Amino acid sequence: MQETPAKILLVDDDPGIRLLIQHGLTRAGYQVTEASNGLEALECFETAKPDLMLIDVSMPELDGFETVAAIRQREGGEIIPLVMVTGSDDNESVTKAFHAGATDFITKPINLPILTQRVRYALASAEREQRLRRIHLEQQSACQLAKLGFWRLQIETGQLQWSRDAASLLGRSAAMPTSVAALIEEARPDQRQRLQLAFDQAGTRAAGLDLEIELARTGNACIIKLQSSPQIEDGVIVGAFQDVTALRAFEDQTLYLVEHDELTNLPNHRLFSRLLADRLERDRHAEARTGMLVIDIDRLHRINEAFGPVQGDEVIVTLANRLRQLLPSNSLLCRLESDSFGMAIPLESTDLATLQAQLLSQLILSLQINGREIYIDCSMGLAIHPDDGQEAASLIQAAQAAERETNRDQSRRFIQFSEIREARAEGRVILETDLRRALEKQEFFLVYQPQQCLATQRIEGVEALLRWNHAERGIVSPADFIPILEETGLIHEVGDWILEEAVRQAVDWLQQGLNLRMSVNLAAAQVENPNLINRLCALVKDYQLPPEQLELEITESTAMQVPEQTLLNLRKYKQCGFRIAIDDFGTGYSSLSYLLQFPLDTLKIDRAFVKEITRGKRNRAIVTALSTLSFHLGLTTIAEGVELESQRDYLDALNIDEIQGFLIARPLVPERLLEFMRAYEADAQPSPRQARSPS
Incomplete structure (x- = not known):
């Protein structure tokens, strides 16, 4: 530059x-x-x-x-x-x-x-x-931007004093309450007892305050967070307050944006997965069966390339409206990916053969584009719960696998997963057997993908990614073998090897003058392992790597499997100096307010939001919301899957801190990464930009 x-x-x-x-x-x-x-x-x-x-x-x-x-x-x-x-x-x-x-x-x-x-x-x-x-x-403006002020309590008299601008910060026309009793009177009735108890404990046990309350005010209410340290001096408690009304509303709005598709306003993969999980749980108790359909638009990319993305969007909207008309009662419909939809159907109230015939006949789309009639076909895959999958994720994957099979058999547009289950099971057994020997045969290796800071253009870190070079098959896709590692428990042994290899590589680069943050993904089984913290501390001590240079990445869905235990474990990692990142953010099923209790350093925005950021206003709104929230929480944001200059420009404008993707570099083996960094640093023209501010 x-x-x-x-x-x-x-x-x-x-x-x-x-x-x-x-x-x-x-x-x-x-x-x-x-x-x-x-x-x-x-x-x-x-x-x-x-x-x-x-x-x-x-x-x-x-x-x-x-x-x-x-x-x-x-x-x-x-x-x-x-x-x-x-x-x-x-x-x-x-x-x-x-x-x-x-x-x-x-x-x-x-x-x-x-x-x-x-x-x-x-x-x-x-x-x-x-x-x-x-x-x-x-x-100077931080307190005003964050709507932050201060309060002072005289314990003996119960008198409250507030910072001079407290009322205006909270949008109040009335003066602030001048006593604890007056403050409690303004609180929501169901919060008053808790508030009184908190002040009593703060005044008698030096416990400190940390709670949120909702105060009544003209026209609406405000939510304030009250905090203080345990210290009491001369019978006085000094604390801070913050108006978090907008933040709580913002979290709700962000959650809605994260869970709905902008173009069709249908639930997206995230929300659909949660709704489907609830449906399957009810099925287990009622011994009911649900059909999971995936409908994919054949060769949508050709429409985009030939006529432009606007016409491609018209195809998607047309299919969404058609599916709404065909949707049986008590069914679920979503947009799973850019060119595919998902439909969950109760089989007891639906004749599957009739529905299949309707779909095959109705899902031949005819559109007028530039004065010409264009026909678009769809292909479909069906999986049935509980035969083809016990959980929502596995059922969706089974239906997607059945749909992909239509690409191999061009004569068919509708395939059930049961038709390919046996062949897949045989292949899985063979793959699992080979996996058990892969570590011993040294077939695993790591590649590293650079992460670039947008403000300085510097490469700040890398993400370590596992690869398998099978002796006969060559490079095996991680999507094919990592789920097997997790299901068989092999992830413990392989995950331990990944951690040690990543730490060793980080130290090796340090000795060559390359100072990079090393990010390593942790599986759910690893996070739940109470011995992991001892292993991590031993590794950085043995290799003499500063703990803050190792960033531990967990996916959002992993974090929420056992959230209470995850929170305890993450706090231990943080206390030992390791950085914590949430990976694939926005694709899990968690409550945003719960998730942000975790001691995070980095929030990684999923590639699904980056892919359509140049065209989708809602995706830009989501990224803006997450960027603003991260700024106020002191988190670094990293956008994944950046492949185009236009995507980088949008992310830069939306105040994202770092990016990762093919635009910067593909994942590289250590020797190539070192060559890349030498060439990058030699060509770099540092051009520091202004410090980022919230949108």
Whole structure:
């Protein structure tokens, strides 16, 4: 990325000196504008917007000292570096220069190498000062942005005092309650006893406060979070409050956006999986059966390529409306992926043969595109609960597998999973047998995918990914063997090997001067293992890797299998210094408010939201919501599956911190990763951007 050259305004009444300095600074890579006197310099300051000014002391009409003083009074002139050029170096001139507002000075005759270094130093100092100013302003506005204020309780009298702007922060027309009793009176009735108990404990046991309450106010209510430390000084408790009303509403809105498809307004994979799981649980008690159908639009990409994405979207909407008309009562319908839909049907109330005939006849779509009639076919796969899958995820996968089989048998558009179950079972047994020997035969290896910081363009970390080089089949897809590792329990042994290999590789790169955060995925069985923390601590100690350089990734669905135990384990990892990341965020079934109790460092946004971000407003809304929430929670956001420049541009505009995907690099073996980093660092043109702020 080409860095924009700094702009310098050179002010001197001597044409010869201007020519000399202009030539030297231009060769050093700067963009130079000239002015012959102070009055002209003031005009150029407004039009050229320089990053630095070089100002001669002795000039007609307006000398250098007066010019500097005038610049400092202009808007934008408070922090610009002003370097004075003088023929004298006596203390009086230097003192006068600094008193006028000069940043630095240099004496004549001009030494161009020294001048260039002084200019570079002054620009760097100005950049640091601007950064500090931004940080200071952010700190000043942080409380207001977060709607954060303070309270003070006199324990003996029960009197409450609030920070001066408390009422306005909470949007109240009335004054704040002046006592604990008045505060409790304003609380929602079902919260009053809990609030009284919390204040009693804080005042007698030095327990500290940490709770949320809903206060009544004109027209609606606000939710505030009250917190204090356990310390009591002179009978006084000092604490903080925060208005979290918008945050709680925001969480609800985010959850809705995450769970619905923008184009069709149908439930998406996430919500459908949860609804299907509930349906299957009821089936078990009622001994009922459910059919899971996956309907896929054949070759939708050809429509997109030939006629554009708008026409492709029309195909999707048309199919969604057709499926709504054909949907049997008490059924579920969703958009599973970009070109496929899912339908869960109660078989007791539905004649499957009749439905199959209706689908085959009705799902030949005819559309008018650019004046021509275009026909689009659909292919379907059916799986039946409980025969083909006991859980929602396995049932959906079985139906998808049946649908994919139609690609192999072009003569059929409807296939049941029972027709391919036997062949798949035989292949699975063989694959499982080979897996048990893979670690011993050293067929596993790790590849590493870079993660780029959008603000600095630097590669900050890598994600370690497991690969299997089968002796006969070659590279086996992780989707084919990782579920078997987890189901057979082999994930414990293989997962332990992954951790040690990733730590060893991180240290090896460190010794070669490559400092990268190493992210490793943990399976559910590993997270539930109470001995994992001891193993992790032993590994970083034996290899002498700083714990904060190892990031442990868990998927959202893994985190929510046994959330209470997961929370305890994650806190242990965090206490030992490891970073924690939630992977594939937005695809699980969790409550957002519950999930964010975890001690997280990083939130990884699933590729499903990134894929359509350039076209889908709802996907952009989801990413914006998650980015804003992460900002306020102090989390780093990483977007996965970035393949296009346009996707990166959108993510950058939406304040995502880092990206990962084929646009940066495919997963690489260690030697290739090292080569990639050497080439990347050699070609990189650092161009730090402004610190990110919430949308």
